[in-house]
């Protein structure tokens with residue numbers, strides 16, 4: 236080793252020891268006869284003192300050293316002179332008095348500071364990702380991610396799970412996105428598909444009798460890169476045999492609690508056990524199947540009261556079966572009249588952006604003798620208002636928002652209003668974890684464009700046993716044996732009990748618009764496997780990137796992935812994707828034809 240110690244470990248008890256350190260120049264201060272260098276490696280920073288009088292060899296190297304030069308320093312540890320200790324550094328009570336320094340490598344001036352946290356344009360960070368990753372905050376994130384993965388591996392290993400790798404070159408494994416296709420030189424005209432998840436393979440491992448499988452698995456989905464998505468991402472993928480929904484939920488819940496408590500990031504679980512919401516409850520109350528429950532502002536149905544009010548829009552909507560829902564925003568009504576008009580106008584714009592035709596509101600005065608503010612107040616009798624306030628548990632100074640429209644529009648608006656208000660009102664504490672389970676999803680969702688049912692999870696999800704008859708009569712009402720784990724508004728894991736019977740699986744295909752012929756061509760191996768003693772089984776997959784992001788308190792998953800793609804799916808450091816060489820295409824028997832309008836995309 237070129238070092239005997241790392242830059243974070245020397246303490247007072249090492250005083251007098253001869254040591255060798257190696258690392259990067261975090262900072263250099265030339266004070267004439269004496270040069271100070273803060274030497275940094277992954278573990279910390281140690282101050283090196285280089286005195287011209289006592290270290291004639293080391294001094295010129297130290298004097299010429301610039302930020303990010305790589306040095307090896309031999310010297311002796313000494314306690315810093317009284318009054319010069321640095322309490323900000325773990326090694327702040329000592330310094331290393333250099334005898335010899337070797338310049339291991341020089342560095343150009345980096346395009347941004349490594350030794351200072353500052354806002355850097357993301358494009359620049361991505362272009363020089365190796366320098367970005369050298370920054371201590373990124374090293375923290377990447378090491379934290381490693382610790383999370385290590386914890387999960389150990390946890391599952393201790394419970395009889397086996398990690399099994401499954402192929403990256405495979406056949407379509409649909410999860411609702413497009414496949415990435417990979418041509419193959421030895422079989423021109425044929426393509427592998429990169430797995431959107433190891434779904435089929437892990438089910439086949441259950442057929443193969445492994446009973447408890449997991450994998451830190453890379454998944455590939457070619458989909459529109461909205462916000463949080465990456466074309467490749469990592470899942471903790473799991474599957475178990477001879478279990479019911481409850482078993483897997485208990486196991487994963489225990490694992491998450493242990494992870495929060497074990498990985499040591501001081502995150503606070505808001506509750507355990509994790510509450511459970513049905514899909515319908517989640518949508519009705521929060522307008523989302525992954526609600527953030529760090530804060531309230533649930534939507535409450537007030538159709539009965541509002542329908543009786545004198546407000547025409549509410550009367551008509553209720554009469555025609557469209558609900559009126561109200562949300563209570565604590566304290567948001569206790570502002571000046573001008574501010575209130577401005578705030579509510581902004582909220583109304585937001586509701587409109589979600590498709591709503593408008594947003595009605597009432598603000599409760601802080602002084603009991605004052606009037607309720609807001610344009611719709613006059614349409615409600617005193618008794619109706621009191622009934623409303625009681626139902627919403629409203630308190631003086633609260634703002635009440637009212638939405639009325641088709642259910643989907645109300646859901647969308649409630650969701651966006653809740654998320655925006657929580658942010659504005661500073662209700663998003665990244666150190667609090669609000670885990671919840673969402674269960675009883677519909678098995679299918681109607682795809683209006685293609686006029687068919689789409690699996691709400693994937694085509695291997697089993698219906699709830701009691702809903703089986705609905706597949707023949709009213710498939711839209713059938714619930715799937717599904718479960719999603721949600722934390723702070725993110726779906727962090729999702730899974731289901733699977734179909735393990737050929738006849739049942741074959742029943743799903745026509746419902747989701749697949750001909751039997753096509754289904755057998757694509758999934759014949761699954762159907763066949765189901766005929767060879769397939770045990771009842773189920774599983775789940777947790778998003779490692781999202782979990783690491785939440786644990787790191789990072790604003791997006793790119794902060795916890797070493798080499799992520801940009802929001803346009805590019806690697807701008809290595810310039811991928813890039814055109815293939817003509818020779819490569821020829822070998823593959825591929826001709827690239829690009830329509831003009833797609834050329835710059």
Ligand code: ASP
Nearest residue numbers: 432434730731774775776
């Ligand atoms: N394969 C599913 C997914 O990627 C998870 C599962 O059902 O286990 O979302």
